[in-house]
Amino acid sequence: MMKNGVKHEKMLVETFHMRELRTWYSDKAHKLMNGAIPKITNMVHASGLTGKANPKTDIIVCGADDSAGPGYSAIRARLSVKMPGDVMLSSPGGKGTANILQNIYRSSKGKKPEANTLPYFLESKMPQHVDETKYAEWKADEGDSAIAQLHNWLDKHELWVPFIFELLSGEQQFQDNKWAIASHLFCAGYPDKAGDGYCVPITNKLAKSMLKNIKVRLFNKGRGRAWPGVRRPSIAIDLKRNWCPSA
Numbered sequence: 023m024m025k026n027g028v029k030h031e032k033m034l035v036e037t038f039h040m041r042e043l044r045t046w047y048s049d050k051a052h053k054l055m056n057g058a059i060p061k062i063t064n065m066v067h068a069s070g071l072t073g074k075a076n077p078k079t080d081i082i083v084c085g086a087d088d089s090a091g092p093g094y095s096a097i098r099a100r101l102s103v104k105m106p107g108d109v110m111l112s113s114p115g116g117k118g119t120a121n122i123l124q125n126i127y128r129s130s131k132g133k134k135p136e137a138n139t140l141p142y143f144l145e146s147k148m149p150q151h152v153d154e155t156k157y158a159e160w161k162a163d164e165g166d167s168a169i170a171q172l173h174n175w176l177d178k179h180e181l182w183v184p185f186i187f188e189l190l191s192g193e194q195q196f197q198d199n200k201w202a203i204a205s206h207l208f209c210a211g212y213p214d215k216a217g218d219g220y221c222v223p224i225t226n227k228l229a230k231s232m233l234k235n236i237k238v239r240l241f242n243k244g245r246g247r248a249w250p251g252v253r254r255p256s257i258a259i260d261l262k263r264n265w266c267p268s269a
Contacts, residue, residue, distance in 0.1 A: 050219065051210035058206065058221040059099045061085035077202030078102050078192035102190065102204035106211050106218065111189045113241050113258045116148025125194035126184040140175040144168060148255055157253050165240045165255060172238060172257070186229035186236060189259055222267045235265035
């Protein structure tokens with residue numbers, strides 16, 4: 023099962039402010055951060071960031087800014103927290119994925135995608151909900167084809183790296199809310215293992231290093247009690263556990 027960093031990064035922030043209760047695990051996390059981001063003085067949980075989509079930033083790291091004068095604090099980094107193991111980078115629906123494709127094409131090519139191409143009709147291939155009894159039929163008729171077309175479109179336009187970069191950072195999606203754009207990818211690793219965590223800047227080079235470890239698949243989102251027996255199909259982009267920043 024894919025994991026997110028919600029509980030994990032809350033623990034990191036809480037233990038940072040409660041130094042006397044800091045565990046070896048949070049010490050490890052703190053050292054990883056300090057190795058990548060100098061002069062850290064405090065952290066802020068980014069739960070207050072809101073918008074139409076979940077922000078990529080989980081922790082805002084602040085530190086001294088000597089150039090602005092003594093005692094002045096500035097934002098050093100915006101961390102996207104990941105748990106160790108397999109990670110789901112994103113699971114947007116058809117509309118969300120289509121918006122990402124339009125944004126990265128416009129940013130990379132300097133123009134809008136051609137009309138009637140995947141970024142415009144993908145949304146229609148991914149309905150808001152599908153009856154659970156008909157999901158297998160929809161998957162065979164439409165869903166698997168949509169995943170294959172997404173692969174082909176990214177291959178054709180050479181946009182895999184911008185696609186992964188956008189999933190990590192949210193640079194295009196949150197261009198009107200810069201605090202929601204993640205600047206670093208952070209993982210403290212496992213509590214009982216040394217050397218398996220990382221804190222690295224989100225760059226095209228980092229995105230490129232992930233190419234062989236990315237899997238795109240259909241993802242079933244249950245609609246809860248209000249929609250019994252109904253599934254909301256989405257597109258999940260997974261990062262396999264065997265990836266590491268130095269790979």
